[in-house]
Amino acid sequence: MGSIQLQLPEAEQQHRDTDTDTDTVYVAVGNNIRKTQQLLHWASHNFPSKSICLLHVHHPHPHRNPSRDETQYHSFSDHESKKMHELLDQYVANLVQTGVRVYKLLIEMDNTEKGIMEAIAQHNIRLLVIGAAAETYNLGKPAEQESAKSIPSLKQAFPSCNIWFICDGIIKCTRVDSKLTPEIETAPPLLVLNSHAEAEQSQKFESESIPDGLEHLDSDDVEEIETFSSHGSLCSKWSSISVTDSSNLTGLLFHEEEVDDEIEDNSKINGRLEESTRDTKSMRRKEFEQALKQWKVKERTLEKGEVLEIESLCTKEKNKRREVEEQLAREKEELQKTKNQQDEIMHGLLAVQEQNSALENQLSETQNTAKELEEKILSAVDLLISFKEKRDRLQIECANAAKQVQVLREFGKSHTAFSYAVEFPVFSFMEINEATNDFDPSWKIGEGRYGSVYKGVLRNMHVAIKMLPSYGCQSQLEFERQVAVLSQVRHRNLLTLIGTCAESRSLVYEYLNNGSLEGHLARKEKSPLPWQIRISIAADICSALIFLHSSEPSIIHGNLKASKVLLDANFVAKLADIGIRGLVEKNVDSADTTRTHSHSNESLAYVDPEYVATDKFTPESDVYSFGILLLQLLTGRPLLGLVKDVKCALEKDNLEAVLDFSAGEWPLDQTIHLAYLALRCCDKSWLNRPDLTSDIWGVLEPFKTMCMNMPPYLTSKKHRRTPSHFVCPIVQEVMEDPYIAADGFTYEAEAIREWLDSGHDTSPMTNLKLEHTNLVPNYALHNAIQEWQQLQ
Numbered sequence: 065m066g067s068i069q070l071q072l073p074e075a076e077q078q079h080r081d082t083d084t085d086t087d088t089v090y091v092a093v094g095n096n097i098r099k100t101q102q103l104l105h106w107a108s109h110n111f112p113s114k115s116i117c118l119l120h121v122h123h124p125h126p127h128r129n130p131s132r133d134e135t136q137y138h139s140f141s142d143h144e145s146k147k148m149h150e151l152l153d154q155y156v157a158n159l160v161q162t163g164v165r166v167y168k169l170l171i172e173m174d175n176t177e178k179g180i181m182e183a184i185a186q187h188n189i190r191l192l193v194i195g196a197a198a199e200t201y202n203l204g205k206p207a208e209q210e211s212a213k214s215i216p217s218l219k220q221a222f223p224s225c226n227i228w229f230i231c232d233g234i235i236k237c238t239r240v241d242s243k244l245t246p247e248i249e250t251a252p253p254l255l256v257l258n259s260h261a262e263a264e265q266s267q268k269f270e271s272e273s274i275p276d277g278l279e280h281l282d283s284d285d286v287e288e289i290e291t292f293s294s295h296g297s298l299c300s301k302w303s304s305i306s307v308t309d310s311s312n313l314t315g316l317l318f319h320e321e322e323v324d325d326e327i328e329d330n331s332k333i334n335g336r337l338e339e340s341t342r343d344t345k346s347m348r349r350k351e352f353e354q355a356l357k358q359w360k361v362k363e364r365t366l367e368k369g370e371v372l373e374i375e376s377l378c379t380k381e382k383n384k385r386r387e388v389e390e391q392l393a394r395e396k397e398e399l400q401k402t403k404n405q406q407d408e409i410m411h412g413l414l415a416v417q418e419q420n421s422a423l424e425n426q427l428s429e430t431q432n433t434a435k436e437l438e439e440k441i442l443s444a445v446d447l448l449i450s451f452k453e454k455r456d457r458l459q460i461e462c463a464n465a466a467k468q469v470q471v472l473r474e475f476g477k478s479h480t481a482f483s484y485a486v487e488f489p490v491f492s493f494m495e496i497n498e499a500t501n502d503f504d505p506s507w508k509i510g511e512g513r514y515g516s517v518y519k520g521v522l523r524n525m526h527v528a529i530k531m532l533p534s535y536g537c538q539s540q541l542e543f544e545r546q547v548a549v550l551s552q553v554r555h556r557n558l559l560t561l562i563g564t565c566a567e568s569r570s571l572v573y574e575y576l577n578n579g580s581l582e583g584h585l586a587r588k589e590k591s592p593l594p595w596q597i598r599i600s601i602a603a604d605i606c607s608a609l610i611f612l613h614s615s616e617p618s619i620i621h622g623n624l625k626a627s628k629v630l631l632d633a634n635f636v637a638k639l640a641d642i643g644i645r646g647l648v649e650k651n652v653d654s655a656d657t658t659r660t661h662s663h664s665n666e667s668l669a670y671v672d673p674e675y676v677a678t679d680k681f682t683p684e685s686d687v688y689s690f691g692i693l694l695l696q697l698l699t700g701r702p703l704l705g706l707v708k709d710v711k712c713a714l715e716k717d718n719l720e721a722v723l724d725f726s727a728g729e730w731p732l733d734q735t736i737h738l739a740y741l742a743l744r745c746c747d748k749s750w751l752n753r754p755d756l757t758s759d760i761w762g763v764l765e766p767f768k769t770m771c772m773n774m775p776p777y778l779t780s781k782k783h784r785r786t787p788s789h790f791v792c793p794i795v796q797e798v799m800e801d802p803y804i805a806a807d808g809f810t811y812e813a814e815a816i817r818e819w820l821d822s823g824h825d826t827s828p829m830t831n832l833k834l835e836h837t838n839l840v841p842n843y844a845l846h847n848a849i850q851e852w853q854q855l856q
C-alpha cells in the first residue's frame with residue numbers, strides 16, 4: 065500500500081526522468097516543525113548551490129478504508145492531504161525566502177522507511193538528509209520486523225545514495241560518497257552507539273572522541289527516525305566505519321560490501337540485544353511510573369503542608385500587620401500629642417518673645433529717661449554752682465554797696481552845711497535855646513534813638529544837651545522828679561547830669577571834648593588809642609557797671625555800646641545815657657527804631673540774645689554788651705563776625721591774628737586771658753557769663769594798675785597841663801569844691817562865698833547883677849578834678 069506524488073516544474077520533471085539527480089538534496093521532513101526547520105536549515109546551509117526537495121512519507125489513517133464508503137474515503141483523504149500540504153507549504157515558504165529552489169515529494173505509505181526507499185528508488189535519489197533522535201541511538205528501539213529488513217536491502221538497492229542523519233544541526237550518522245558531496249567534507253565526526261555490547265567495543269574510542277552533543281540526543285525525532293533506529297546493526301556498522309575513518313574526520317564513506325557479510329550475524333546479536341533492551345526499558349518504565357506516582361503523592365502532601373504553612377504565615381503576617389498598624393496608630397497619636405505640645409510651646413515662645421520685646425522697649429525707655437534725668441541732674445548741679453557763684457557775687461556787691469552807702473553818708477554829712485546840696489538845676493527853654501545857639505545844626509553832635517544831642521555853653525559851662533522826644537509820657541513834674549533821682553546817681557565813670565529843662569524835655573550833661581569810644585575805634589580821632597588806655601577804659605566801664613548794678617534799686621544800662629562810652633581830656637571813660645529808657649515813652653522805642661534804622665542794625669551786635677528771646681533786660685545783658693566792647697577794644701575790628709573771629713583765633717592759639725597792634729605791643733598772656741573773659745561775657749546763655757565784680761574786675765583792676773605805670777601814661781603825665789575850667793576864676797587855683805553861681809560860672813565854694821558874703825551881688829566874671837545868691841555843687845567838675853588829680 066502506497067503512492068508517490070512529486071510536485072516539480074515541468075522542465076525539472078523531465079530532467080529527473082532522464083538523468084541522475086545530484087543537484088537536489090532530498091530532506092526527509094516530519095510533522096515536528098521545529099526539528100524540521102533545523103534539518104532544512106542544515107541542508108540549505110551545507111548545500112547552498114543545490115535545490116531542496118521536501119520528502120514526506122505520509123501515514124494514511126488506519127481507519128480509512130476506501131472499500132467502505134467511497135465518498136467518505138475521498139473526503140477524509142482530501143482533508144488529510146490538505147493538512148499535509150499546508151504543513152509542507154510552511155517549510156517551502158521559509159526556504160523560498162532564503163533563495164533556495166524548493167519542491168515537494170509526497171509519499172503515502174504506512175511505513176516511513178519503506179516510503180523513503182520507494183522514493184530513492186523511483187527518483188534515483190543521490191543526496192538524502194534525514195533527522196535523527198537520541199532515544200534511537202542511545203537506548204535503541206524495538207524495530208519492526210519489516211523495517212529491520214529494509215535497511216540492508218536499502219544499502220544493497222541504493223549503494224549510490226548518500227545519507228546524512230542530523231540531530232540539532234549536528235551530523236549523527238552518514239553514509240556518503242565524498243565525490244558527490246565536497247561541500248561537507250569538513251563535517252564533524254560521528255559516533256553512534258546503539259547497544260550495550262557494541263558500547264563495550266567502542267568504549268575506548270567513545271571516551272576519547274565523543275562530542276558532548278551526542279550524549280544528550282533529543283527524543284523529538286523519534287517519530288521521524290524510529291524506522292532507522294530499529295536497525296541497530298546497520299547503524300552500528302556505520303558507526304564503526306565512521307570511527308575507523310574518523311582519524312581525518314573528513315566525512316564518512318560507507319563501505320557497503322565489507323559490512324554486508326557481517327549484517328546477518330549482527331542481526332542475530334541485535335535480536336538478543338533488543339530483547340534485553342526491551343526488558344530493561346519496560347523495567348525502567350515501571351520504575352519511572354512508580355517514582356512518578358510517589359512524586360505526585362509527595363507533591364500533593366507538600367502542597368497541603370505548604371498551604372497550611374502559608375496560611376499560618378498569612379495569619380502571622382496579618383497579626384504582625386495588625387500589631388504594626390496598632391503601633392503606627394499609637395505612634396501617630398504620640399506624634400499628634402507631640403505636635404500639640406510643640407504648638408503650645410511655640411505659642412508660649414511667641415508670647416515670651418512679645419514680652420521680651422515689650423520689656424526691651426521699656427528698658428530702652430527707662431534708659432532714655434535715666435539719661436534725661438542724668439542730664440537734668442548735671443544741669444541742676446551747674447545751675448546750683450552758678451547760683452552759688454551769684455550768691456557770692458551778690459554778697460560782695462552787697463558789701464560794696466554798703467561801703468558806698470557809707471561813703472555817700474559821709475559825703476552827705478560833709479555837705480549838709482550848704483543849702484544847695486539838695487538842689488538840682490532846672491534850666492529854662494530860653495537858656496537851652498540860647499546855649500545851643502537856637503539849636504544851630506552845626507552845634508549838633510549826634511542823634512540817637514532818644515533824641516538829638518547839641519553841644520552848648522550854659523552858664524559858662526561847656527555842656528551837651530540831649531533833646532528828648534517831645535511826646536513824653538510823664539507830666540512835667542514827674543519828669544523833673546525822675547531826672548532829679550537820676551541826678552543823684554553819680555560815679556566817676558558815669559556822665560554827669562548837670563541839670564534839666566522839663567519845658568523842652570532836655571537833659572544837660574557835662575561835655576566831654578575827647579569824643580566817644582566809637583569815634584576813636586573808628587579812627588575818627590587823630591591817633592589810635594594805646595592798649596594801656598584801652599585797658600583803662602575797659603576798667604572804667606566795668607567799674608561804672610558794677611556801680612549801677614549794685615545800686616538800690618539796681619540800674620541796668622540796657623544800651624551799652626561804644627557810642628555811649630565818652631572820654632574826657634584824660635581818656636577817663638564815662639558811661640552816658642543812664643536811665644534814659646525810663647524817661648521815654650515805650651512806643652517811642654519803635655518809632656525811634658524806624659528813624660535810626662541803620663544805626664540800630666549796628667547796635668544789634670551789642671544786644672543780649674536772652675533779651676531778644678525774653679524782652680527783659682538783666683544785669684547780664686550789660687555783661688554781654690560789655691564783652692562786645694572788650695573785644696572791640698582788643699581788636700578794633702568791626703562788629704560783624706567779631707565773636708566768631710576771636711573764638712577762631714583763640715582756638716588756633718593765634719590771638720595775634722585779630723589783635724589791634726595799632727594800639728602797641730599787647731602783653732600777650734594778660735590779653736589772651738582778657739579775650740577769653742570777653743568771649744565768656746558773650747556767651748548766649750546768661751548763666752555762663754562771668755561776674756563783673758569777681759571775674760572781670762578781678763582781672764581788669766590789676767591790669768589797669770600795671771598800665772598806669774607804663775607809657776604812655778608816664779609820658780603824658782609830664783606834659784599834662786591843668787584844664788582851665790578846673791581853675792577857680794577868683795583864686796586861680798584848681799578847685800577842690802566847685803560850685804556854680806547864678807552867673808553860670810563855677811567857683812571854688814569858699815571863694816564865691818567870700819565874694820557874696822562881702823556884699824557883692826554881681827558876678828565876679830561878668831560884673832552883672834546876680835539873679836540870686838544860690839550856689840549849686842558842680843559834681844561833674846568835682847569828679848573830673850579828682851580824677852585828674854589822681855592821674856597826676
Ligand SMILES: Nc1ncnc2c1ncn2[C@@H]1O[C@H](COP(=O)(O)OP(=O)(O)OP(=O)(O)O)[C@@H](O)[C@H]1O
Pocket residue numbers: 509510511512513514515516517527528559573574575576577579580623627628630640641660663
Ligand atoms: N556829654 C557828651 N559829650 C560829648 N559828646 C557827646 C555827649 N553826649 C553825646 N555826645 C555825642 O553825641 C552822639 C549821639 O549820642 P546819642 O546818645 O544821642 O546817640 P547814640 O548813642 O549815637 O545812639 P542811641 O542813643 O540812639 O543809642 C554820641 O555818639 C556822642 O558822640
